[in-house]
Amino acid sequence: MSQVQPFTTNALLDVSGDFPVLDQEVHGRPLVYLDSAASAQQPAAVIDTVAAYHRNDHANVHRGVHTLSERATEAYEGARDKIQAFINANSRREIVLTSGTTESINLVAQSYCRPQLKPGNKVLITQLEHHSNFVPWQLVCEQTGADLLIAPIDRRGQLDLERLQELMTEDVFLLAVGHVSNALGTVNPIQDIVGWAKQRDIKVLVDGAQGVPHMAIDVADIGCDFYAFSGHKMFGPTGTGVLYGREALLDDMPPWQGGGDMILEVRLDGTVFNDLPYKFEAGTPNISGVIGLGAAIDYLNAIGMDRIAAHEHVLLEYMMGKLSDVDGVRLIGTAESKTSVQSFMLGDIHPHDLGTILDHQGVAIRTGHHCAMPVMDFFEIPGTARASLAIYNSSDDVDRLIAAVEKARHIFA
Amino acid sequence: MNTVEAIDADELRDLYRELILDHARKPRHFGKLESATHAAQGINPLCGDKLHLYLQLENDVIRDASFEGSGCAISVASASLLTDTVIGMKTDDAIHWFDQVTDRLTNESANSDFDIGKLQALEGVREFPSRVKCATLAWHALHSAIEQRSTPASTE
Numbered sequence: 001m002s003q004v005q006p007f008t009t010n011a012l013l014d015v016s017g018d019f020p021v022l023d024q025e026v027h028g029r030p031l032v033y034l035d036s037a038a039s040a041q042q043p044a045a046v047i048d049t050v051a052a053y054h055r056n057d058h059a060n061v062h063r064g065v066h067t068l069s070e071r072a073t074e075a076y077e078g079a080r081d082k083i084q085a086f087i088n089a090n091s092r093r094e095i096v097l098t099s100g101t102t103e104s105i106n107l108v109a110q111s112y113c114r115p116q117l118k119p120g121n122k123v124l125i126t127q128l129e130h131h132s133n134f135v136p137w138q139l140v141c142e143q144t145g146a147d148l149l150i151a152p153i154d155r156r157g158q159l160d161l162e163r164l165q166e167l168m169t170e171d172v173f174l175l176a177v178g179h180v181s182n183a184l185g186t187v188n189p190i191q192d193i194v195g196w197a198k199q200r201d202i203k204v205l206v207d208g209a210q211g212v213p214h215m216a217i218d219v220a221d222i223g224c225d226f227y228a229f230s231g232h233k234m235f236g237p238t239g240t241g242v243l244y245g246r247e248a249l250l251d252d253m254p255p256w257q258g259g260g261d262m263i264l265e266v267r268l269d270g271t272v273f274n275d276l277p278y279k280f281e282a283g284t285p286n287i288s289g290v291i292g293l294g295a296a297i298d299y300l301n302a303i304g305m306d307r308i309a310a311h312e313h314v315l316l317e318y319m320m321g322k323l324s325d326v327d328g329v330r331l332i333g334t335a336e337s338k339t340s341v342q343s344f345m346l347g348d349i350h351p352h353d354l355g356t357i358l359d360h361q362g363v364a365i366r367t368g369h370h371c372a373m374p375v376m377d378f379f380e381i382p383g384t385a386r387a388s389l390a391i392y393n394s395s396d397d398v399d400r401l402i403a404a405v406e407k408a409r410h411i412f413a
Numbered sequence: 414m415n416t417v418e419a420i421d422a423d424e425l426r427d428l429y430r431e432l433i434l435d436h437a438r439k440p441r442h443f444g445k446l447e448s449a450t451h452a453a454q455g456i457n458p459l460c461g462d463k464l465h466l467y468l469q470l471e472n473d474v475i476r477d478a479s480f481e482g483s484g485c486a487i488s489v490a491s492a493s494l495l496t497d498t499v500i501g502m503k504t505d506d507a508i509h510w511f512d513q514v515t516d517r518l519t520n521e522s523a524n525s526d527f528d529i530g531k532l533q534a535l536e537g538v539r540e541f542p543s544r545v546k547c548a549t550l551a552w553h554a555l556h557s558a559i560e561q562r563s564t565p566a567s568t569e
């Protein structure tokens with residue numbers, strides 16, 4: 001195993017000061033937060049924007065002529081425009097605001113697929129998926145009699161692209177595939193995958209929950225039909241999410257839920273639904289959350305997604321090298337193309353024990369199956385320890401992780 | 414390395430006592446019990462601990478017990494200690510132990526008149542709220558097995 005070189009580079013960002021929550025001690029040690037793949041921390045810019053909205057502007061949106069309602073509506077719809085530009089969608093009509101990736105995917109399963117799927121049709125997913133890109137498809141297949149196909153992965157945690165293409169037969173209605181694996185950090189060649197699907201006229205939903213926080217996303221370039229992501233993984237508030245969908249497809253889909261805001265006219269004998277994207281946004285939305293998400297996008301744009309990707313690339317390489325130098329560490333997920341996440345095992349120590357020992361040294365990691373039990377089954381392990389990086393992490397954080405892992409090794413020696 | 418050593422390891426050492434590590438490494442009564450008359454499954458969804466507990470009951474006495482499954486050091490050690498403890502015990506007494514042990518592992522001010530013996534080694538979990546469920550999982554499975562419930566015991 002090569003010795004990892006001491007850390008010297010100027011590609012790194014230094015923005016941890018922007019994140020108030022990071023400035024604290026946990027069990028008497030400065031907090032090292034390495035669990036951003038589960039949920040990322042918010043910069044002061046987001047926290048302050050949300051607070052200022054509550055202090056000054058709160059009212060319901062789309063339904064008042066009074067000043068506060070107009071302000072709230074403007075800020076809320078302004079955030080939608082920011083999202084549209086951020087992922088390069090054609091139109092704001094293609095940006096449906098949801099409570100998160102999970103709701104976005106369920107919306108597509110129930111509103112797009114359920115009315116059209118017939119027994120014998122197929123939905124194709126992969127073994128790399130998060131449960132929220134797994135269970136909604138199991139459900140809709142049960143509801144419609146369609147078959148669920150699952151493309152396999154290899155020992156490095158990469159999709160078996162040949163098998164995936166073989167499984168893309170004419171009777172596949174939709175392919176649902178992650179952009180980046182939350183458990184292993186694998187970055188899938190999403191453009192190629194979408195290209196193959198398009199040749200066979202298969203619709204594609206991309207679960208971008210772990211893509212958007214780490215790289216510039218251009219849905220036009222990717223060419224997918226749907227792209228789903230969550231606000232809280234990209235430094236925005238929880239309870240916010242986005243479904244990007246091609247306008248032509250969204251137009252033809254029935255509403256997802258019924259209620260206020262999604263109607264133009266309600267009569268005793270029926271209802272005329274609102275235009276896109278409001279047809280899919282029943283009820284009072286998460287106004288402050290979405291405004292906060294807009295602020296998170298401003299924050300990311302100010303830094304620049306390319307610089308963020310470069311920062312995380314350098315840190316991930318450093319972390320992978322350092323971790324593999326620790327006696328007894330086995331890296332899980334060693335794909336050629338990866339971002340920001342490293343899962344690992346330490347000897348036969350259960351990940352949960354490792355998580356407790358690390359927490360006790362102020363190092364927060366995620367342990368367990370990461371909502372990706374099929375991935376764990378593949379590696380025949382109950383779970384992993386997972387360290388995930390974000391813009392605010394530094395090489396010092398990685399060094400603290402390594403020291404804490406060494407400590408665990410001593411306790412269990 | 415001195416920063417690492419400087420960490421107050423007391424609480425951690427208290428959690429991962431030698432007895433716990435020993436039972437985690439070499440669990441006693443591990444494996445399926447062919448003569449089992451009662452069994453239950455315990456699942457801790459948070460960390461994926463999953464164990465099967467087997468009991469051979471005869472006239473309300475636990476003649477034999479075993480467990481299998483996978484889990485963290487705390488849950489495996491707890492199951493191992495449990496089997497060591499309850500073999501030979503009347504089911505009523507085992508239920509009484511269940512009450513006492515779960516109380517002692519969850520409640521700082523639990524009455525300690527009742528001697529829970531070696532199981533005291535698990536008391537360190539009280540300082541680690543997220544780990545209490547690991548320590549009590551096998552006991553919940555024991556309770557289910559004796560009551561012969563059909564759904565898996567869960568710590569949730």
Ligand SMILES: Cc1ncc(COP(=O)(O)O)c(C=O)c1O
Nearest residue numbers: 100101102130132182209210230
């Ligand atoms: C790849 C992936 N997909 C989907 C989700 C679900 O996101 P949420 O829980 O925000 O709906 C997550 C996060 O947990 C994820 O990492």
